[in-house]
Amino acid sequence: MAPARGERVIASQARPRSRRGEGDQLRREILEKTAGLLATTADEEAVSIRAVAQAVGVTPPSIYLHFADKDDLIRAVCEQTFELFDRFVEERVSGIDDPIVQLAERGRAYIAFGVQHPEHYRVLFMGKVRTHEQHGTVEISGFAHLFDNVERCIADGSIASRDPVLVATGLWTLVHGITSLAVSLPGYAEAGLDQLIEHMLDVYRRGLAGP
Amino acid sequence: MAPARGERVIASQARPRSRRGEGDQLRREILEKTAGLLATTADEEAVSIRAVAQAVGVTPPSIYLHFADKDDLIRAVCEQTFELFDRFVEERVSGIDDPIVQLAERGRAYIAFGVQHPEHYRVLFMGKVRTHEQHGTVEISGFAHLFDNVERCIADGSIASRDPVLVATGLWTLVHGITSLAVSLPGYAEAGLDQLIEHMLDVYRRGLAGP
DNA sequence: CCCGTACGTTAACGGTGTTAGCTCATGCGG
Protein backbone atom coordinates (compact mmCIF):
# COMPACT_ATOMS: atom_id res chain seq x y z
CA MET A 1 0.00 0.00 0.00
CA ALA A 2 2.66 2.44 0.99
CA PRO A 3 6.18 2.05 -0.32
CA ALA A 4 7.92 -0.40 1.99
CA ARG A 5 11.34 1.22 2.04
CA GLY A 6 11.10 3.06 -1.16
CA GLU A 7 13.65 4.05 -3.65
CA ARG A 8 12.42 7.22 -5.23
CA VAL A 9 12.31 8.30 -8.82
CA ILE A 10 15.36 10.30 -9.72
CA ALA A 11 14.91 14.01 -9.71
CA SER A 12 14.80 16.07 -12.86
CA GLN A 13 15.64 19.29 -11.13
CA ALA A 14 16.96 22.62 -12.35
CA ARG A 15 13.87 23.96 -13.96
CA PRO A 16 14.49 27.60 -14.92
CA ARG A 17 12.24 30.09 -13.22
CA SER A 18 9.60 31.49 -15.54
CA ARG A 19 9.68 35.06 -16.78
CA ARG A 20 7.44 37.69 -15.35
CA GLY A 21 4.22 37.22 -17.31
CA GLU A 22 4.57 33.47 -17.85
CA GLY A 23 3.41 31.93 -14.62
CA ASP A 24 0.89 29.82 -16.49
CA GLN A 25 3.75 28.01 -18.13
CA LEU A 26 4.20 26.06 -14.90
CA ARG A 27 0.53 25.18 -14.85
CA ARG A 28 0.79 23.56 -18.26
CA GLU A 29 3.92 21.66 -17.29
CA ILE A 30 2.23 20.36 -14.16
CA LEU A 31 -0.77 19.14 -16.10
CA GLU A 32 1.45 17.49 -18.67
CA LYS A 33 3.63 15.68 -16.17
CA THR A 34 0.66 14.63 -14.09
CA ALA A 35 -1.04 13.07 -17.09
CA GLY A 36 2.26 11.44 -17.93
CA LEU A 37 2.69 9.96 -14.48
CA LEU A 38 -0.89 8.71 -14.52
CA ALA A 39 -0.27 7.01 -17.85
CA THR A 40 3.13 5.48 -17.13
CA THR A 41 2.79 4.41 -13.51
CA ALA A 42 -0.82 3.35 -14.05
CA ASP A 43 -1.48 3.89 -10.39
CA GLU A 44 -3.38 6.83 -9.01
CA GLU A 45 -1.74 6.40 -5.65
CA ALA A 46 1.68 6.87 -7.21
CA VAL A 47 0.67 10.23 -8.59
CA SER A 48 1.49 12.26 -5.53
CA ILE A 49 1.88 16.00 -5.31
CA ARG A 50 5.49 15.43 -4.43
CA ALA A 51 6.10 13.13 -7.37
CA VAL A 52 4.53 15.59 -9.77
CA ALA A 53 6.56 18.43 -8.31
CA GLN A 54 9.73 16.44 -8.72
CA ALA A 55 8.90 15.45 -12.27
CA VAL A 56 8.30 19.08 -13.14
CA GLY A 57 11.44 20.13 -11.32
CA VAL A 58 9.84 22.27 -8.66
CA THR A 59 9.02 22.04 -4.96
CA PRO A 60 5.66 20.65 -3.80
CA PRO A 61 4.13 23.90 -2.52
CA SER A 62 4.49 25.43 -5.96
CA ILE A 63 1.72 23.14 -7.17
CA TYR A 64 -0.64 25.06 -4.93
CA LEU A 65 0.04 28.26 -6.82
CA HIS A 66 -2.01 26.82 -9.67
CA PHE A 67 -4.28 24.20 -8.11
CA ALA A 68 -6.32 24.45 -4.94
CA ASP A 69 -5.51 20.92 -3.83
CA LYS A 70 -4.79 17.48 -5.23
CA ASP A 71 -8.40 16.86 -6.22
CA ASP A 72 -8.37 20.06 -8.20
CA LEU A 73 -5.26 18.92 -10.04
CA ILE A 74 -6.69 15.51 -10.82
CA ARG A 75 -9.92 17.11 -11.95
CA ALA A 76 -8.05 19.39 -14.32
CA VAL A 77 -6.29 16.40 -15.82
CA CYS A 78 -9.66 14.72 -16.23
CA GLU A 79 -11.00 17.71 -18.07
CA GLN A 80 -8.22 17.28 -20.60
CA THR A 81 -8.78 13.56 -20.82
CA PHE A 82 -12.48 14.03 -21.42
CA GLU A 83 -11.73 16.08 -24.50
CA LEU A 84 -9.28 13.49 -25.78
CA PHE A 85 -11.84 10.79 -25.07
CA ASP A 86 -14.57 12.58 -26.97
CA ARG A 87 -12.33 13.37 -29.92
CA PHE A 88 -11.06 9.78 -30.05
CA VAL A 89 -14.58 8.38 -30.23
CA GLU A 90 -15.88 10.94 -32.70
CA GLU A 91 -13.00 10.32 -35.03
CA ARG A 92 -13.58 6.60 -34.99
CA VAL A 93 -17.28 6.89 -35.77
CA SER A 94 -17.06 9.68 -38.32
CA GLY A 95 -17.88 8.60 -41.82
CA ILE A 96 -20.27 5.88 -40.75
CA ASP A 97 -23.65 6.61 -42.28
CA ASP A 98 -25.94 3.93 -40.89
CA PRO A 99 -26.86 5.16 -37.38
CA ILE A 100 -27.15 1.74 -35.78
CA VAL A 101 -23.80 0.69 -37.20
CA GLN A 102 -22.31 3.92 -35.98
CA LEU A 103 -23.78 3.31 -32.55
CA ALA A 104 -22.09 -0.07 -32.28
CA GLU A 105 -18.76 1.34 -33.42
CA ARG A 106 -19.18 4.12 -30.87
CA GLY A 107 -19.43 1.50 -28.20
CA ARG A 108 -16.32 -0.29 -29.43
CA ALA A 109 -14.39 2.97 -29.53
CA TYR A 110 -15.49 3.85 -25.99
CA ILE A 111 -14.26 0.53 -24.65
CA ALA A 112 -11.04 0.75 -26.61
CA PHE A 113 -10.20 4.13 -25.15
CA GLY A 114 -10.86 2.92 -21.63
CA VAL A 115 -8.77 -0.20 -22.04
CA GLN A 116 -5.92 1.78 -23.56
CA HIS A 117 -5.99 4.38 -20.78
CA PRO A 118 -7.05 2.36 -17.77
CA GLU A 119 -5.85 4.69 -15.05
CA HIS A 120 -7.40 7.71 -16.73
CA TYR A 121 -10.66 5.84 -17.16
CA ARG A 122 -10.55 4.80 -13.56
CA VAL A 123 -10.16 8.39 -12.44
CA LEU A 124 -12.90 9.57 -14.75
CA PHE A 125 -15.63 7.09 -13.94
CA MET A 126 -14.58 4.84 -11.11
CA GLY A 127 -13.18 7.26 -8.58
CA LYS A 128 -14.97 8.84 -5.74
CA VAL A 129 -17.16 11.89 -6.21
CA ARG A 130 -14.20 14.18 -6.86
CA THR A 131 -14.29 14.14 -10.61
CA HIS A 132 -17.90 14.84 -11.25
CA GLU A 133 -18.91 17.57 -8.91
CA GLN A 134 -19.96 19.87 -11.69
CA HIS A 135 -17.64 20.36 -14.69
CA GLY A 136 -20.21 18.37 -16.64
CA THR A 137 -19.73 20.33 -19.83
CA VAL A 138 -17.28 18.09 -21.59
CA GLU A 139 -18.80 14.97 -20.22
CA ILE A 140 -22.15 16.21 -21.39
CA SER A 141 -20.66 16.88 -24.79
CA GLY A 142 -19.65 13.23 -25.07
CA PHE A 143 -23.05 12.14 -23.85
CA ALA A 144 -24.69 14.57 -26.25
CA HIS A 145 -23.02 12.87 -29.19
CA LEU A 146 -24.34 9.55 -28.00
CA PHE A 147 -27.77 11.01 -27.44
CA ASP A 148 -27.79 12.41 -30.95
CA ASN A 149 -26.81 9.05 -32.38
CA VAL A 150 -29.64 7.36 -30.50
CA GLU A 151 -32.14 9.87 -31.80
CA ARG A 152 -31.12 9.13 -35.36
CA CYS A 153 -31.57 5.43 -34.68
CA ILE A 154 -35.06 6.10 -33.37
CA ALA A 155 -35.80 8.24 -36.41
CA ASP A 156 -34.81 5.53 -38.88
CA GLY A 157 -36.62 2.85 -36.93
CA SER A 158 -33.65 0.77 -35.84
CA ILE A 159 -34.52 1.50 -32.22
CA ALA A 160 -38.11 1.08 -31.11
CA SER A 161 -38.08 3.02 -27.86
CA ARG A 162 -39.36 6.57 -27.73
CA ASP A 163 -37.15 7.62 -24.81
CA PRO A 164 -33.70 8.56 -26.13
CA VAL A 165 -32.40 9.61 -22.72
CA LEU A 166 -33.21 6.22 -21.24
CA VAL A 167 -31.75 4.38 -24.22
CA ALA A 168 -28.58 6.48 -24.26
CA THR A 169 -28.08 6.04 -20.53
CA GLY A 170 -28.54 2.31 -20.90
CA LEU A 171 -26.03 2.11 -23.72
CA TRP A 172 -23.50 4.10 -21.80
CA THR A 173 -24.04 1.84 -18.80
CA LEU A 174 -23.55 -1.21 -20.99
CA VAL A 175 -20.18 -0.18 -22.40
CA HIS A 176 -19.09 1.19 -19.06
CA GLY A 177 -19.75 -2.20 -17.50
CA ILE A 178 -17.45 -3.88 -19.97
CA THR A 179 -14.77 -1.22 -19.70
CA SER A 180 -14.93 -1.09 -15.95
CA LEU A 181 -14.45 -4.81 -15.48
CA ALA A 182 -11.80 -5.00 -18.18
CA VAL A 183 -9.90 -2.25 -16.40
CA SER A 184 -10.27 -3.66 -12.88
CA LEU A 185 -10.20 -7.42 -13.11
CA PRO A 186 -7.05 -8.90 -14.60
CA GLY A 187 -8.57 -12.19 -15.70
CA TYR A 188 -11.85 -10.78 -16.93
CA ALA A 189 -12.92 -12.21 -20.27
CA GLU A 190 -9.37 -13.33 -20.74
CA ALA A 191 -10.13 -15.54 -23.70
CA GLY A 192 -12.09 -13.08 -25.75
CA LEU A 193 -12.94 -9.54 -24.75
CA ASP A 194 -13.84 -8.84 -28.36
CA GLN A 195 -16.19 -11.78 -28.43
CA LEU A 196 -17.93 -10.55 -25.31
CA ILE A 197 -18.23 -7.04 -26.72
CA GLU A 198 -19.80 -8.28 -29.93
CA HIS A 199 -22.12 -10.56 -28.02
CA MET A 200 -23.38 -7.83 -25.73
CA LEU A 201 -23.70 -5.22 -28.44
CA ASP A 202 -25.60 -7.70 -30.55
CA VAL A 203 -27.95 -8.81 -27.79
CA TYR A 204 -28.67 -5.24 -26.83
CA ARG A 205 -29.23 -4.11 -30.41
CA ARG A 206 -31.76 -6.92 -30.95
CA GLY A 207 -33.47 -6.00 -27.71
CA LEU A 208 -33.71 -2.39 -28.75
CA ALA A 209 -34.97 -3.22 -32.22
CA GLY A 210 -38.50 -3.90 -31.18
CA PRO A 211 -41.01 -5.73 -29.03
CA MET B 1 -7.60 14.57 0.25
CA ALA B 2 -5.82 14.47 3.53
CA PRO B 3 -7.54 15.73 6.65
CA ALA B 4 -6.89 19.47 6.80
CA ARG B 5 -6.36 19.82 10.51
CA GLY B 6 -8.08 16.76 11.74
CA GLU B 7 -9.89 16.08 14.90
CA ARG B 8 -9.57 12.40 15.59
CA VAL B 9 -12.15 9.88 16.55
CA ILE B 10 -12.23 9.27 20.26
CA ALA B 11 -10.39 6.25 21.47
CA SER B 12 -12.13 3.17 22.77
CA GLN B 13 -9.11 1.93 24.65
CA ALA B 14 -8.63 -0.54 27.46
CA ARG B 15 -9.10 -3.75 25.61
CA PRO B 16 -8.15 -6.65 27.87
CA ARG B 17 -5.26 -8.74 26.69
CA SER B 18 -6.31 -12.13 25.34
CA ARG B 19 -5.49 -15.34 27.12
CA ARG B 20 -2.80 -17.67 25.90
CA GLY B 21 -4.56 -19.66 23.24
CA GLU B 22 -6.95 -16.96 22.13
CA GLY B 23 -4.89 -14.80 19.86
CA ASP B 24 -7.39 -15.30 17.07
CA GLN B 25 -9.90 -13.41 19.14
CA LEU B 26 -8.13 -10.20 18.11
CA ARG B 27 -8.26 -11.22 14.47
CA ARG B 28 -12.02 -11.51 14.61
CA GLU B 29 -12.37 -8.17 16.37
CA ILE B 30 -10.19 -6.49 13.76
CA LEU B 31 -12.25 -7.90 10.91
CA GLU B 32 -15.45 -6.86 12.61
CA LYS B 33 -14.38 -3.30 13.31
CA THR B 34 -12.87 -2.91 9.86
CA ALA B 35 -16.09 -3.96 8.18
CA GLY B 36 -17.91 -1.59 10.50
CA LEU B 37 -15.68 1.34 9.63
CA LEU B 38 -16.03 0.57 5.94
CA ALA B 39 -19.78 0.56 6.27
CA THR B 40 -20.21 3.64 8.47
CA THR B 41 -17.58 5.98 7.06
CA ALA B 42 -18.26 4.81 3.51
CA ASP B 43 -14.76 5.81 2.54
CA GLU B 44 -11.96 3.38 1.98
CA GLU B 45 -9.39 6.07 2.65
CA ALA B 46 -10.84 6.65 6.11
CA VAL B 47 -10.29 3.03 6.99
CA SER B 48 -6.71 3.35 8.11
CA ILE B 49 -4.70 0.84 10.03
CA ARG B 50 -4.53 3.33 12.84
CA ALA B 51 -8.26 3.94 12.86
CA VAL B 52 -8.96 0.22 12.96
CA ALA B 53 -6.44 -0.26 15.74
CA GLN B 54 -8.05 2.50 17.75
CA ALA B 55 -11.53 1.14 17.18
CA VAL B 56 -10.41 -2.26 18.40
CA GLY B 57 -8.53 -0.73 21.32
CA VAL B 58 -5.05 -1.82 20.36
CA THR B 59 -1.91 -0.28 18.89
CA PRO B 60 -1.36 -0.21 15.10
CA PRO B 61 1.48 -2.76 14.94
CA SER B 62 -0.76 -5.36 16.53
CA ILE B 63 -2.74 -5.48 13.31
CA TYR B 64 0.31 -6.97 11.64
CA LEU B 65 0.23 -9.93 13.96
CA HIS B 66 -2.78 -11.16 12.04
CA PHE B 67 -2.59 -9.51 8.61
CA ALA B 68 0.43 -9.16 6.37
CA ASP B 69 -0.44 -5.61 5.33
CA LYS B 70 -3.41 -3.38 4.75
CA ASP B 71 -4.30 -5.02 1.46
CA ASP B 72 -4.42 -8.35 3.22
CA LEU B 73 -6.80 -6.94 5.81
CA ILE B 74 -9.07 -5.40 3.21
CA ARG B 75 -9.01 -8.62 1.24
CA ALA B 76 -10.04 -10.60 4.29
CA VAL B 77 -12.99 -8.27 4.81
CA CYS B 78 -13.92 -8.78 1.17
CA GLU B 79 -13.91 -12.51 1.60
CA GLN B 80 -16.55 -12.09 4.28
CA THR B 81 -18.52 -9.68 2.16
CA PHE B 82 -18.54 -12.05 -0.79
CA GLU B 83 -20.33 -14.60 1.31
CA LEU B 84 -22.88 -12.08 2.51
CA PHE B 85 -23.36 -10.94 -1.07
CA ASP B 86 -23.98 -14.43 -2.33
CA ARG B 87 -26.36 -15.30 0.50
CA PHE B 88 -28.26 -12.04 0.04
CA VAL B 89 -28.85 -12.72 -3.64
CA GLU B 90 -29.71 -16.38 -3.21
CA GLU B 91 -32.25 -15.59 -0.56
CA ARG B 92 -33.96 -13.04 -2.74
CA VAL B 93 -34.23 -15.36 -5.72
CA SER B 94 -35.18 -18.48 -3.85
CA GLY B 95 -38.70 -19.62 -4.42
CA ILE B 96 -38.91 -18.22 -7.94
CA ASP B 97 -39.69 -21.05 -10.30
CA ASP B 98 -39.60 -19.48 -13.76
CA PRO B 99 -35.86 -19.30 -14.61
CA ILE B 100 -36.07 -16.13 -16.68
CA VAL B 101 -38.03 -14.36 -13.94
CA GLN B 102 -35.51 -15.57 -11.41
CA LEU B 103 -32.69 -14.29 -13.58
CA ALA B 104 -34.17 -10.79 -13.64
CA GLU B 105 -34.71 -10.80 -9.90
CA ARG B 106 -31.15 -11.97 -9.48
CA GLY B 107 -30.02 -8.89 -11.32
CA ARG B 108 -32.16 -6.61 -9.17
CA ALA B 109 -30.82 -8.22 -6.01
CA TYR B 110 -27.24 -7.82 -7.20
CA ILE B 111 -27.71 -4.13 -7.84
CA ALA B 112 -29.55 -3.63 -4.57
CA PHE B 113 -26.72 -5.14 -2.58
CA GLY B 114 -24.17 -2.98 -4.31
CA VAL B 115 -26.15 0.19 -3.80
CA GLN B 116 -26.74 -0.62 -0.15
CA HIS B 117 -23.06 -1.38 0.46
CA PRO B 118 -21.32 1.01 -1.89
CA GLU B 119 -17.94 1.02 -0.23
CA HIS B 120 -17.85 -2.74 0.02
CA TYR B 121 -18.88 -3.06 -3.60
CA ARG B 122 -16.24 -0.61 -4.60
CA VAL B 123 -13.58 -2.62 -2.84
CA LEU B 124 -14.86 -5.86 -4.31
CA PHE B 125 -15.13 -4.94 -7.96
CA MET B 126 -13.80 -1.48 -8.56
CA GLY B 127 -10.53 -1.48 -6.69
CA LYS B 128 -7.16 -2.23 -8.07
CA VAL B 129 -5.91 -5.75 -8.59
CA ARG B 130 -5.59 -6.28 -4.84
CA THR B 131 -8.85 -8.01 -4.24
CA HIS B 132 -8.89 -10.60 -6.95
CA GLU B 133 -5.46 -12.08 -7.06
CA GLN B 134 -6.73 -15.58 -6.39
CA HIS B 135 -9.37 -16.19 -3.69
CA GLY B 136 -11.77 -16.86 -6.54
CA THR B 137 -13.69 -19.54 -4.68
CA VAL B 138 -16.48 -17.50 -3.22
CA GLU B 139 -16.67 -15.24 -6.20
CA ILE B 140 -16.88 -18.32 -8.35
CA SER B 141 -19.64 -19.63 -6.14
CA GLY B 142 -21.69 -16.51 -6.84
CA PHE B 143 -20.93 -16.75 -10.53
CA ALA B 144 -21.77 -20.44 -10.47
CA HIS B 145 -25.26 -19.68 -9.24
CA LEU B 146 -25.71 -17.23 -12.09
CA PHE B 147 -24.31 -19.74 -14.54
CA ASP B 148 -26.74 -22.38 -13.32
CA ASN B 149 -29.65 -19.99 -13.71
CA VAL B 150 -28.60 -19.21 -17.28
CA GLU B 151 -28.39 -22.88 -18.12
CA ARG B 152 -31.94 -23.42 -16.94
CA CYS B 153 -33.07 -20.52 -19.11
CA ILE B 154 -31.37 -22.10 -22.10
CA ALA B 155 -32.99 -25.43 -21.26
CA ASP B 156 -36.50 -23.99 -21.16
CA GLY B 157 -35.94 -21.95 -24.30
CA SER B 158 -36.15 -18.47 -22.81
CA ILE B 159 -32.56 -17.84 -23.87
CA ALA B 160 -31.57 -18.73 -27.41
CA SER B 161 -27.78 -18.74 -27.08
CA ARG B 162 -25.89 -21.99 -26.63
CA ASP B 163 -22.99 -20.43 -24.75
CA PRO B 164 -23.93 -20.11 -21.07
CA VAL B 165 -20.52 -18.76 -20.05
CA LEU B 166 -20.78 -15.92 -22.54
CA VAL B 167 -24.34 -15.14 -21.54
CA ALA B 168 -23.62 -15.25 -17.84
CA THR B 169 -20.57 -13.03 -18.23
CA GLY B 170 -22.62 -10.58 -20.23
CA LEU B 171 -25.37 -10.49 -17.62
CA TRP B 172 -22.90 -9.95 -14.84
CA THR B 173 -21.31 -7.16 -16.84
CA LEU B 174 -24.69 -5.58 -17.39
CA VAL B 175 -25.68 -5.40 -13.75
CA HIS B 176 -22.17 -4.42 -12.75
CA GLY B 177 -22.36 -1.47 -15.12
CA ILE B 178 -25.48 -0.20 -13.42
CA THR B 179 -24.17 -0.83 -9.92
CA SER B 180 -20.80 0.68 -10.65
CA LEU B 181 -22.18 3.94 -11.97
CA ALA B 182 -24.82 4.13 -9.26
CA VAL B 183 -22.08 3.75 -6.67
CA SER B 184 -19.64 6.20 -8.25
CA LEU B 185 -21.62 8.99 -9.83
CA PRO B 186 -23.86 10.92 -7.46
CA GLY B 187 -26.25 12.24 -10.07
CA TYR B 188 -26.45 9.04 -12.11
CA ALA B 189 -29.99 8.12 -13.09
CA GLU B 190 -31.16 10.46 -10.40
CA ALA B 191 -34.76 10.45 -11.56
CA GLY B 192 -35.27 6.75 -11.76
CA LEU B 193 -32.65 4.11 -11.14
CA ASP B 194 -35.41 1.53 -11.00
CA GLN B 195 -36.73 2.63 -14.34
CA LEU B 196 -33.29 2.27 -15.88
CA ILE B 197 -32.84 -1.16 -14.33
CA GLU B 198 -36.15 -2.42 -15.70
CA HIS B 199 -35.41 -0.92 -19.09
CA MET B 200 -32.03 -2.58 -19.38
CA LEU B 201 -33.13 -5.93 -18.03
CA ASP B 202 -36.03 -5.88 -20.44
CA VAL B 203 -33.98 -4.91 -23.46
CA TYR B 204 -31.39 -7.54 -22.68
CA ARG B 205 -33.98 -10.25 -22.05
CA ARG B 206 -35.61 -9.57 -25.41
CA GLY B 207 -32.21 -9.62 -27.08
CA LEU B 208 -31.40 -12.95 -25.49
CA ALA B 209 -34.75 -14.46 -26.36
CA GLY B 210 -33.87 -15.14 -29.95
CA PRO B 211 -32.97 -13.86 -33.38
C1' DC C 1 17.53 53.26 -9.85
C1' DC C 2 14.50 51.21 -6.80
C1' DC C 3 11.02 48.71 -5.05
C1' DG C 4 6.66 46.01 -5.58
C1' DT C 5 5.25 41.94 -6.99
C1' DA C 6 5.20 37.54 -9.53
C1' DC C 7 7.44 33.24 -8.89
C1' DG C 8 8.93 30.51 -6.37
C1' DT C 9 11.44 28.30 -1.78
C1' DT C 10 12.31 26.37 3.24
C1' DA C 11 10.44 24.56 7.23
C1' DA C 12 6.99 22.56 9.52
C1' DC C 13 2.50 19.99 11.01
C1' DG C 14 -0.30 16.17 11.31
C1' DG C 15 -1.48 12.20 8.95
C1' DT C 16 -0.35 7.49 6.73
C1' DG C 17 1.66 2.33 6.21
C1' DT C 18 5.18 -0.41 8.08
C1' DT C 19 9.20 -2.45 10.78
C1' DA C 20 12.61 -3.44 14.57
C1' DG C 21 13.00 -4.40 19.04
C1' DC C 22 11.15 -4.54 23.44
C1' DT C 23 8.03 -5.92 27.70
C1' DC C 24 5.39 -8.77 30.29
C1' DA C 25 2.29 -12.25 31.80
C1' DT C 26 0.88 -17.05 31.03
C1' DG C 27 0.88 -21.70 31.18
C1' DC C 28 3.52 -26.08 30.33
C1' DG C 29 7.43 -29.38 31.35
C1' DG C 30 10.45 -30.81 34.77
Added chain:
DNA sequence: CCGCATGAGCTAACACCGTTAACGTACGGG
Protein backbone atom coordinates in the same frame (compact mmCIF):
# COMPACT_ATOMS: atom_id res chain seq x y z
C1' DC D 1 6.02 -25.71 42.76
C1' DC D 2 8.99 -23.30 39.82
C1' DG D 3 11.56 -21.66 35.57
C1' DC D 4 11.37 -20.09 31.33
C1' DA D 5 9.85 -20.29 26.52
C1' DT D 6 6.59 -18.24 24.03
C1' DG D 7 2.44 -15.74 22.86
C1' DA D 8 0.31 -11.06 22.93
C1' DG D 9 0.98 -6.70 22.55
C1' DC D 10 3.57 -2.15 22.97
C1' DT D 11 7.18 1.85 22.07
C1' DA D 12 9.83 4.17 18.94
C1' DA D 13 11.07 5.10 14.63
C1' DC D 14 11.30 5.55 9.33
C1' DA D 15 9.78 7.18 4.96
C1' DC D 16 6.26 8.89 2.72
C1' DC D 17 1.86 11.75 2.05
C1' DG D 18 -1.14 16.49 1.52
C1' DT D 19 -1.05 21.03 3.02
C1' DT D 20 0.12 25.68 5.08
C1' DA D 21 2.79 29.74 6.83
C1' DA D 22 6.48 32.40 6.26
C1' DC D 23 10.24 33.70 3.80
C1' DG D 24 13.49 34.87 -0.37
C1' DT D 25 14.60 36.69 -4.95
C1' DA D 26 14.94 38.48 -9.40
C1' DC D 27 12.53 41.14 -12.89
C1' DG D 28 10.30 45.04 -14.95
C1' DG D 29 7.60 49.33 -14.64
C1' DG D 30 7.53 53.96 -12.30
